[in-house]
Amino acid sequence: MNADLERLIDLQRLDSAAQDGHRRLAEVPDREKALDARLATARDAVAAAKARLAESQNERREHEKTVALHQGRLSKFREQAMSVKTNLEYHAIQKEIAFAQAEMKTAEDAVLVQMIEGDDLTAAVKRAEAELAAEQKKVDADRKAMAAEGAELKTTLERLAAERAGVVASLTPQALATFELVAKRRNGVAIAEARDGVCTICHVRMRPQVFNNVRRNDAIIQCDSCQRILYFVPALAAPAAADSASAPAQ
Numbered sequence: 001m002n003a004d005l006e007r008l009i010d011l012q013r014l015d016s017a018a019q020d021g022h023r024r025l026a027e028v029p030d031r032e033k034a035l036d037a038r039l040a041t042a043r044d045a046v047a048a049a050k051a052r053l054a055e056s057q058n059e060r061r062e063h064e065k066t067v068a069l070h071q072g073r074l075s076k077f078r079e080q081a082m083s084v085k086t087n088l089e090y091h092a093i094q095k096e097i098a099f100a101q102a103e104m105k106t107a108e109d110a111v112l113v114q115m116i117e118g119d120d121l122t123a124a125v126k127r128a129e130a131e132l133a134a135e136q137k138k139v140d141a142d143r144k145a146m147a148a149e150g151a152e153l154k155t156t157l158e159r160l161a162a163e164r165a166g167v168v169a170s171l172t173p174q175a176l177a178t179f180e181l182v183a184k185r186r187n188g189v190a191i192a193e194a195r196d197g198v199c200t201i202c203h204v205r206m207r208p209q210v211f212n213n214v215r216r217n218d219a220i221i222q223c224d225s226c227q228r229i230l231y232f233v234p235a236l237a238a239p240a241a242a243d244s245a246s247a248p249a250q
């Protein structure tokens with residue numbers, strides 16, 4: 001194979017790997033934001049559960065106040081009932097007592113309902129807190145993994161840059177200039193495999209004579225359509241022996 005062509009294939013491999021690495025690093029801020037959002041959602045769920053519990057407790061206190069109010073009125077009426085002079089007064093006070101008792105019963109029932117609801121809401125707060133703790137654990141682990149991945153990526157990028165400098169130094173300036181120009185115009189991909197007479201990146205069929213020349217891999221030949229530098233991978237010998245060995249006996 002042409003020495004420049006072989007090095008350019010290496011160069012493309014290094015550049016594509018570096019591009020992937022940079023892309024992955026560039027995703028870090030968005031991934032951090034996604035982790036923050038997960039925690040915020042879990043925290044919001046805890047806050048909402050606590051708010052519902054507090055609201056229920058407030059309602060319960062209101063009903064308890066109503067119970068106390070009617071209790072107070074009842075003892076006052078009972079005292080008054082002892083000192084009534086007439087039947088009319090007696091019936092009037094009995095009516096007040098019955099009314100206060102009914103109101104108190106309603107408020108007591110409401111307190112009971114709030115107590116049962118309070119148990120459910122307390123359990124819901126505990127559940128939300130447990131989910132937050134679990135989410136915090138997962139997010140911490142994800143952050144740790146992301147930091148490790150970031151450090152590894154940086155090391156890889158440094159290694160790729162060093163390797164690239166070596167490859168660049170060994171290239172003829174003309175081959176490097178062609179590569180850089182095409183890479184710049186073609187989103188960093190300056191090399192394309194030619195297969196079955198077609199450029200595998202732009203999918204344009206090349207003239208048979210051009211493909212024949214590309215197959216020899218002994219010169220820098222660019223795709224007429226996308227200008228990428230073409231190379232050819234010879235087909236490997238078919239592993240026919242393995243197939244016949246595994247064929248069922250006749």
Ligand SMILES: [Zn+2]
Nearest residue numbers: 199202223226
């Ligand atoms: Zn092409």
